[in-house]
Amino acid sequence: MNSLSLLGSAMSRQKISNLSKAAVISIGAACIAASAFVLPAAALSPGYLFIVLFSILIAPRMTLSLPRSKFAISFADALIFLTFLMYGGPAAIVLAAVEMLASCLYLRSKGFPFSPQMIPANVSINAIYTSCTFLIWQSLPTLTSIHFDSTKTASLITELGILALSQFLISSVLAATFHSLKDGSPFWSTWKQDCFSSSMTQIVGAGLAGLIFKLINYGDIVTSAIAFVALAAAYLNYRQSIGEINDAIAQVESAEREKAEAERARRVEAEGHADELGVALEKEEMANEALRKSEKAFQHAALHDSLTGLANRKNLWGVLSNLITEYKEDPSTAFQVLFIDIRSFKNINDSLGHSIGDKVLTIASKRFVRMLGPNDVVARIGGDEFAIVLRNLATAGKAQKVARRIHQNITQPFALSGNNISIDVNIGIAPCDAEYNTPEEILRDADIAMHYAKEKGNGFAVFTKELRHRFLEQIRFEMDLRHALERNELSMHYQPIVSISDGKLIGFEALLRWQHSEFGNIPPNKFIPVAESSGLIQPITVWILRETTRQLAEWQKIGPEYHDMMVSVNISGKHLGTDDIIDDVENALADSGIRPETLKLEMTESTAMENAEYTINLLNRLKQIGVQLSIDDFGTGFSSLSYLQRLPFDTLKIDRSFVYAVGENGENSEILQTIISLAKNLKMRVIAEGIETHSQLAVLQNLGCDYGQGYLLAKPKSKEDTEKLLYQRPRWIPDADECEQPSPLNITEHRVLVS
Ligand code: C2E
Numbered sequence: 001m002n003s004l005s006l007l008g009s010a011m012s013r014q015k016i017s018n019l020s021k022a023a024v025i026s027i028g029a030a031c032i033a034a035s036a037f038v039l040p041a042a043a044l045s046p047g048y049l050f051i052v053l054f055s056i057l058i059a060p061r062m063t064l065s066l067p068r069s070k071f072a073i074s075f076a077d078a079l080i081f082l083t084f085l086m087y088g089g090p091a092a093i094v095l096a097a098v099e100m101l102a103s104c105l106y107l108r109s110k111g112f113p114f115s116p117q118m119i120p121a122n123v124s125i126n127a128i129y130t131s132c133t134f135l136i137w138q139s140l141p142t143l144t145s146i147h148f149d150s151t152k153t154a155s156l157i158t159e160l161g162i163l164a165l166s167q168f169l170i171s172s173v174l175a176a177t178f179h180s181l182k183d184g185s186p187f188w189s190t191w192k193q194d195c196f197s198s199s200m201t202q203i204v205g206a207g208l209a210g211l212i213f214k215l216i217n218y219g220d221i222v223t224s225a226i227a228f229v230a231l232a233a234a235y236l237n238y239r240q241s242i243g244e245i246n247d248a249i250a251q252v253e254s255a256e257r258e259k260a261e262a263e264r265a266r267r268v269e270a271e272g273h274a275d276e277l278g279v280a281l282e283k284e285e286m287a288n289e290a291l292r293k294s295e296k297a298f299q300h301a302a303l304h305d306s307l308t309g310l311a312n313r314k315n316l317w318g319v320l321s322n323l324i325t326e327y328k329e330d331p332s333t334a335f336q337v338l339f340i341d342i343r344s345f346k347n348i349n350d351s352l353g354h355s356i357g358d359k360v361l362t363i364a365s366k367r368f369v370r371m372l373g374p375n376d377v378v379a380r381i382g383g384d385e386f387a388i389v390l391r392n393l394a395t396a397g398k399a400q401k402v403a404r405r406i407h408q409n410i411t412q413p414f415a416l417s418g419n420n421i422s423i424d425v426n427i428g429i430a431p432c433d434a435e436y437n438t439p440e441e442i443l444r445d446a447d448i449a450m451h452y453a454k455e456k457g458n459g460f461a462v463f464t465k466e467l468r469h470r471f472l473e474q475i476r477f478e479m480d481l482r483h484a485l486e487r488n489e490l491s492m493h494y495q496p497i498v499s500i501s502d503g504k505l506i507g508f509e510a511l512l513r514w515q516h517s518e519f520g521n522i523p524p525n526k527f528i529p530v531a532e533s534s535g536l537i538q539p540i541t542v543w544i545l546r547e548t549t550r551q552l553a554e555w556q557k558i559g560p561e562y563h564d565m566m567v568s569v570n571i572s573g574k575h576l577g578t579d580d581i582i583d584d585v586e587n588a589l590a591d592s593g594i595r596p597e598t599l600k601l602e603m604t605e606s607t608a609m610e611n612a613e614y615t616i617n618l619l620n621r622l623k624q625i626g627v628q629l630s631i632d633d634f635g636t637g638f639s640s641l642s643y644l645q646r647l648p649f650d651t652l653k654i655d656r657s658f659v660y661a662v663g664e665n666g667e668n669s670e671i672l673q674t675i676i677s678l679a680k681n682l683k684m685r686v687i688a689e690g691i692e693t694h695s696q697l698a699v700l701q702n703l704g705c706d707y708g709q710g711y712l713l714a715k716p717k718s719k720e721d722t723e724k725l726l727y728q729r730p731r732w733i734p735d736a737d738e739c740e741q742p743s744p745l746n747i748t749e750h751r752v753l754v755s
């Protein structure tokens with residue numbers, strides 16, 4: 001049933017209830033009027049008036065409420081029954097109406113809420129059921145053979161029983177009907193639950209009425225007094241008991257209410273505590289969450305590089321340790337490690353600043369990540385050093401493909417803060433191997449391969465045992481070279497440089513020699529690169545400058561013809577990269593006392609061109625000191641003509657490969673001719689190195705080459721042997737019959753590239 005139909009049924013019930021009330025009031029009024037009309041004059045006796053007055057004034061106040069019941073024991077019933085017996089039905093009906101009116105008014109004065117229709121309705125109901133009882137009581141003797149004789153106790157009891165029963169039945173049925181009409185409850189259950197117990201009041205009332213009737217009619221004064229006292233005592237006793245019971249019930253109810261109230265308060269308090277607990281738990285959960293987050297952040301920071309967000313060294317160590325263990329157990333889980341170094345990253349930092357340098361590293365990191373699979377790991381392990389772990393990659397060949405891809409991608413230029421930047425990388429590849437036990441070992445080998453790639457200059461290289469051998473040798477060399485100076489293992493050899501036109505000695509090229517205590521003589525092309533990569537070249541060159549200038553100063557004094565003799569010292573590109581060279585040269589000149597123009601500094605074409613603007617500036621400063629400058633091994637590198645014009649070189653030294661190419665009959669001399677005429681145009685003197693044959697010398701003489709150096713003239717010799725020669729004053733250009741066979745040239749490639 002929905003709420004609308006519920007509302008509808010409630011409204012219709014209200015209507016029926018109102019209608020039935022109106023009907024009852026009408027019938028009740030008729031009953032009262034009829035009773036008053038037929039009321040015999042005899043009924044208006046003092047006794048009846050006493051009963052009426054008693055019903056109005058006393059009886060309502062003597063009502064006893066039955067504990068825990070909707071009913072009360074009223075003296076009205078006893079009075080109505082007594083009136084029935086003594087003054088007849090109409091008198092009883094009027095009394096019933098009057099008594100109910102008095103009770104209602106009394107109750108209303110005590111605060112009982114009566115609706116406007118309730119009092120007339122109650123009065124009418126009382127009048128109606130008393131009228132019905134009267135009708136039954138009156139018709140019973142005619143309907144049955146019963147003849148009432150109130151003087152006989154048995155008849156009196158029957159009369160009172162009939163009165164009580166009919167009063168009870170009619171009043172209870174009417175009351176139940178009213179309740180049902182009013183609230184819609186079923187009639188039967190309402191009657192049983194609420195109205196049946198009212199029989200008590202009728203029975204008690206009937207008993208009381210019988211007793212009073214007997215006393216009034218047949219009792220003497222003493223008996224009546226005793227009965228009255230007994231009744232009063234019983235009433236008072238009963239009233240007191242009921243009062244006590246009601247008090248006790250009230251106390252119990254109050255205690256129950258207090259208990260319920262306390263429980264409610266406890267429940268509210270408990271709910272409050274539960275809420276507080278909830279809030280506290282929520283706060284704790286939030287604190288835990290924050291803790292978990294900061295723990296995660298700490299863990300992330302501990303394992304990642306703060307600039308690029310890539311895995312850091314520690315993280316990489318963990319990954320590699322696991323992979324090494326896995327690979328030992330299951331060789332199918334192959335992996336490859338790439339060691340990557342950004343070429344000349346220092347230059348970016350120095351020239352564009354560290355914040356640009358940081359951005360370059362971030363861009364490079366992103367490019368690495370983009371080119372790899374989700375299982376691969378990229379880590380930043382140093383300033384410009386990265387490592388990549390390629391998982392599940394069986395062969396180094398596949399790793400090379402990845403390295404090639406990385407190399408191609410990373411060299412794509414990009415714009416940053418208005419600068420067009422392009423970077424290059426060296427990549428070393430180390431394939432996994434069962435011999436690796438720690439991450440250091442595999443990374444060390446990837447690093448070795450990376451250094452080899454750097455040397456080769458072609459981007460990437462795969463590690464081999466041979467590379468490790470070379471690397472270890474280099475390390476060993478490096479260590480030994482550090483001590484070579486202190487142990488006097490380094491010495492200078494001198495190779496004469498002769499004027500081709502007149503055979504005059506113009507000076508020497510100083511060439512470094514290393515007599516290793518264990519390995520004997522080590523050629524410069526083996527140890528010079530080690531000296532350069534380790535940074536030892538600078539202190540060694542300082543020593544060479546001091547040693548050769550001091551030596552020259554001595555030799556210049558041997559004779560006047562040696563007065564202008566010069567010494568040529570090879571300067572490494574690494575040394576030229578620093579301003580220290582200026583001080584180092586000045587110090588050597590100052591210490592030896594030689595004239596600056598008798599010291600010549602040689603640097604290779606590649607070195608001069610590598611950072612041409614910087615070199616032009618540095619060489620001009622050296623020129624200001626007064627020293628001479630020579631470009632060495634000309635023709636083996638890439639020269640820019642415009643730079644060549646601006647570089648303040650005094651002499652140009654033709655690489656010996658071009659001299660070597662000249663045949664017995666002077667063939668293949670075209671390049672020599674080109675270089676010589678270029679040098680002349682640039683106002684430079686020309687030296688040809690590596691002259692080994694007379695025909696080579698003859699070609700050079702014909703081409704107008706200024707100076708010559710080579711085994712034909714003299715091999716590099718120790719200072720003692722050179723000094724002996726200086727004193728011997730030999731002819732530096734031998735006769736053609738002293739011909740020597742050319743030594744095999746170790747150079748397979750030569751070229752001249754002038755743009
Ligand atoms: P370089 O500066 O071009 O020196 C000339 C090289 O040619 C020397 O080799 C010399 O011995 C060799 N040579 C001279 N004439 C002939 C010849 O007729 N035939 C042949 N086959 N070779 C000839 P060396 O002394 O072995 O030096 C090799 C390179 O090592 C030098 O080439 C130079 O680049 C470097 N080097 C030597 N000494 C020094 C040094 O003191 N400092 C620096 N930075 N580098 C040096």
Ligand code: MG
Nearest residue numbers: 509570602632
């Ligand atoms: Mg040289």
Ligand code: MG
Nearest residue numbers: 632633653689
């Ligand atoms: Mg040379």
